[in-house]
Amino acid sequence: MTVRTRFAPSPTGYMHIGNLRTALYEYLIAKSQNGDFVLRIEDTDQKRYVEGATDIIYHTLKQVGMNWDEGPDIGGAYGPYVQSERKSLYAEYAHKLVELGGAHYCFCSKDDADEQKDEEANIKFEDPCKFLSPEEARKRVAAGEPYVIRQTINKKGTSVFKDMVYGEIEIDYDELDEGVLLKSDGFPTYNFANVVDDHLMKITHVVRGNEYISSTPKYNLIYEAFGWEPPVYVHVPPVMKDAQHKLSKRNGDASFQDLIAKGYLPEAILNYIVLLGWNPGTEQEIFSLQELKQVFSMERLGKSPAIFDIAKLTWMNGCYIRALAPEKFHQLALPYYEKCFTCRLNLEFLSSVLQPRVETLADICQQTDFLEKLPDYDVTLFQNKKMKTDETVAKHSLELAGRVLSAETSWTNESLFAALKDLAEKEGLKNGQVLYPVRIALSGKETTPGGATELAVVLGKEETLNRIKQALAKLA
RNA sequence: GGUCCCAUCGUCUAAUGGUUAGGACAUCACCCUUUCACGGUGGUAAUAUGGGUUCGAGUCCCGUUGGGAUCACCA
Numbered sequence: 001m002t003v004r005t006r007f008a009p010s011p012t013g014y015m016h017i018g019n020l021r022t023a024l025y026e027y028l029i030a031k032s033q034n035g036d037f038v039l040r041i042e043d044t045d046q047k048r049y050v051e052g053a054t055d056i057i058y059h060t061l062k063q064v065g066m067n068w069d070e071g072p073d074i075g076g077a078y079g080p081y082v083q084s085e086r087k088s089l090y091a092e093y094a095h096k097l098v099e100l101g102g103a104h105y106c107f108c109s110k111d112d113a114d115e116q117k118d119e120e121a122n123i124k125f126e127d128p129c130k131f132l133s134p135e136e137a138r139k140r141v142a143a144g145e146p147y148v149i150r151q152t153i154n155k156k157g158t159s160v161f162k163d164m165v166y167g168e169i170e171i172d173y174d175e176l177d178e179g180v181l182l183k184s185d186g187f188p189t190y191n192f193a194n195v196v197d198d199h200l201m202k203i204t205h206v207v208r209g210n211e212y213i214s215s216t217p218k219y220n221l222i223y224e225a226f227g228w229e230p231p232v233y234v235h236v237p238p239v240m241k242d243a244q245h246k247l248s249k250r251n252g253d254a255s256f257q258d259l260i261a262k263g264y265l266p267e268a269i270l271n272y273i274v275l276l277g278w279n280p281g282t283e284q285e286i287f288s289l290q291e292l293k294q295v296f297s298m299e300r301l302g303k304s305p306a307i308f309d310i311a312k313l314t315w316m317n318g319c320y321i322r323a324l325a326p327e328k329f330h331q332l333a334l335p336y337y338e339k340c341f342t343c344r345l346n347l348e349f350l351s352s353v354l355q356p357r358v359e360t361l362a363d364i365c366q367q368t369d370f371l372e373k374l375p376d377y378d379v380t381l382f383q384n385k386k387m388k389t390d391e392t393v394a395k396h397s398l399e400l401a402g403r404v405l406s407a408e409t410s411w412t413n414e415s416l417f418a419a420l421k422d423l424a425e426k427e428g429l430k431n432g433q434v435l436y437p438v439r440i441a442l443s444g445k446e447t448t449p450g451g452a453t454e455l456a457v458v459l460g461k462e463e464t465l466n467r468i469k470q471a472l473a474k475l476a
Numbered sequence: 477g478g479u480c481c482c483a484u485c486g487u488c489u490a491a492u493g494g495u496u497a498g499g500a501c502a503u504c505a506c507c508c509u510u511u512c513a514c515g516g517u518g519g520u521a522a523u524a525u526g527g528g529u530u531c532g533a534g535u536c537c538c539g540u541u542g543g544g545a546u547c548a549c550c551a
Contacts, residue, residue: 010551045550110549124547148549166481175479175547183549190551214480214546237482237544244543272488275500279489283499302489305544309487312501322514356514367512387511417510435510443511451510 003035005205006198007061007068010042011053015060015256017247017308018209018239021273025236026207027066028274028296038201039071041082042194044187060256063266065289070201078201083193090188093196093226094149094181102225103181104130105137106150124177149182151191151218159217164234165301166210171217179218191215195222203231205298210235234298237305239276247308254310263336263361268317276306286319318359329355336364341372343463349413350458353450370443371458374467377444379474387432394437395475400427401438402468411461416453441471 005026009019030037039061043049058073070076080086097103106129127150129137141147155173162168181192188196198206213235223230241247249255254262259269271287279302280287280295287295321329330351337347350368358364369375382394389397404423408416424434439452442464448455456464 008551012551042551048550150549169480171480177547180549185549187549189549194551208551209545210481211545212551235481240544246544275488277488281490283490285488285500304482306489307487309501312488315501318514353513357512384511420510431510439511445511447512449512451512453510 001204003030003033003204004038004202005030005035005207006038006040006201006203008040008042008194008197009057010045010048011050011057012048013050013053013056014249015056016249017254017256017259017273020060020064020256020270021239021276022207022209022236023061023066024064024270024274025234025278025298025301026205028292029205029207029234029298031293032296035204036069037066038076038078038203039068039081040197040201041072042190043082043084044190044193046084046185046187056257063260064270065266083188083197086193086197087187089200090193090196091182091186094188094192097181097222097225098149100225102152102222103149104152105132105141105147106130106180107140107145107147127178130178146184148180148184151178151181151222153178153218153221155221159220161216161220161230161233163213163216164205164232164298165303166213166235169213169216171214173217175214176218176221179215181222191218192222195219198231199223199226199228205234206231207234207236210237210303234301236301237277237303239273240305240307242307253308259313263358263363264313264317265320265361268320269313271320272313272316276308277302286316314359321358321361322356324355326352326355332361333364336361337368340365340368343372344460345371346458346460349454353454353458357449367449370445370448374442374470375444377440381440381444381446382437382475384432384436387436388430389433389436391475393429393433394440395472397429397434397437398441398468398472398475401434402465402472405456405461405468406465408461411457413453413457416456420453437471438468442467 007023007026009015009023027037029035039057041054041057054072061068068074070078070081072079072081075081083090094103098105104127106127108127108129129150130152132140153173153176158170158172159176160168160170179191180189182188197203216233216235220230238246241251241253245251247253256269260266267288270289271285274287274292274296275285278296279300281300324332330348333351333354334347337350350371354364354367357367379391383390400423401420404419405416408419420434420438421431423429424431427434435452439448439455440446442448442452442455442459450458459467
């Protein structure tokens with residue numbers, strides 16, 4: 001039997017990191033076993049529907065390379081793949097479930113149910129409609145009275161099911177409540193649509209948050225009533241913002257697209273989140289999606305929550321940036337250059353000095369802030385104990401360096417560095433006594449991406465000499 | 477509150493009942509060096525707690541504590 005998994009997000013507007021990780025596990029369970037990965041949109045709650053949300057889902061999945069084999073846009077043998085387009089199907093199955101004794105018609109209003117429960121926190125909703133005779137109920141339905149279809153739970157004792165990550169879970173049937181399966185607007189609830197669709201779409205493994213553990217016995221009851229085979233359950237712990245809060249949009253926590261906007265690479269994000277609750281059993285940490293397909297196994301999924309650590313993601317992102325082909329990094333950096341400065345610079349060379357120095361693409365802006373316009377710096381910057389320079393040394397060095405550099409014809413880092421090193425030697429100065437002042441003159445900053453000659457190459461000859469002249473004026 | 481679940485360095489995590497409890501991020505120190513990075517070397521740092529079982533427990537069992545989830549015509 002081919003393994004089939006599904007990612008079934010509801011289109012609420014953004015791609016949550018936890019959701020993406022669930023999708024990834026689903027994808028990997030399928031792909032590690034040559035199975036199918038299905039995309040299904042769960043839009044049964046019309047109130048929560050957000051325009052354009054499905055596009056974000058498509059776009060995100062494509063960005064990280066998780067291609068689906070069946071879905072709303074590409075179809076498949078078990079469509080449609082949008083729940084709102086399957087509405088009549090659920091009604092059909094819901095009525096069938098009533099006939100099978102797994103559910104009943106209920107004419108209580110939402111308020112009736114709420115009132116009864118409000119009495120004591122501990123009292124469960126007892127549905128009076130449960131005891132209506134089938135004839136009576138059917139008559140009222142036929143008469144056009146508003147109704148919902150509610151699950152009927154008559155079983156006693158304890159329900160046992162096996163979860164792939166949590167092992168055997170036992171829950172008393174008494175704990176289960178008879179939830180609504182088909183709403184008065186004719187739409188199914190998640191509790192019902194999910195079961196019907198997973199069965200109809202031949203889903204073999206269901207991955208979802210562990211908050212569904214306690215309602216799983218209810219789903220099993222539905223499978224049982226229909227005579228269907230339940231899927232393998234893979235409940236996963238949540239991704240946390242801190243020890244007690246889940247990562248969530250309400251907290252203003254980063255979504256996938258937020259991270260992209262902050263200059264994180266899709267591959268790095270994917271690589272980082274797969275490790276949040278899963279480990280390969282080896283010490284390898286950097287994985288491409290292709291490699292993950294080879295090594296993933298759900299047996300190595302963990303059961304405790306994991307805190308999302310942006311520092312480690314940032315480190316990993318740096319690894320991915322450094323591993324990029326130089327041309328590729330240059331391409332990715334270009335849009336940032338456009339945003340950060342307008343002056344003409346040796347951008348290819350700039351990219352080469354930046355690549356090992358940035359951990360996110362957004363770092364580019366603050367690393368290059370001195371390029372467009374020399375910051376107004378203080379001459380005391382020329383003092384550096386380790387380099388053995390001060391304003392006097394700087395003035396001397398800069399005069400000489402200016403002369404040497406203006407005579408330079410080949411403007412490469414190697415030639416410039418050789419020339420200034422040569423100058424230092426001839427003058428009996430330490431390398432730093434020449435290079436440090438030049439770097440300050442060119443940048444006006446204490447720390448810069450690259451050394452003096454690298455900055456000179458980025459800035460070009462004209463601007464380099466110009467900035468040295470300005471420094472000399474300052475020192476005069 | 478009932479029920480279910482979880483618990484190893486600050487964080488992500490590894491450890492057929494037998495290891496000096498391992499790795500990674502972060503942090504600190506040193507090396508490299510043209511500042512800063514990159515890279516390299518090393519250090520600090522964990523089995524929540526109390527009982528059992530066992531020759532031997534991070535690992536199995538019970539309790540305690542702490543945390544989370546669930547108890548919607550949301551998913």
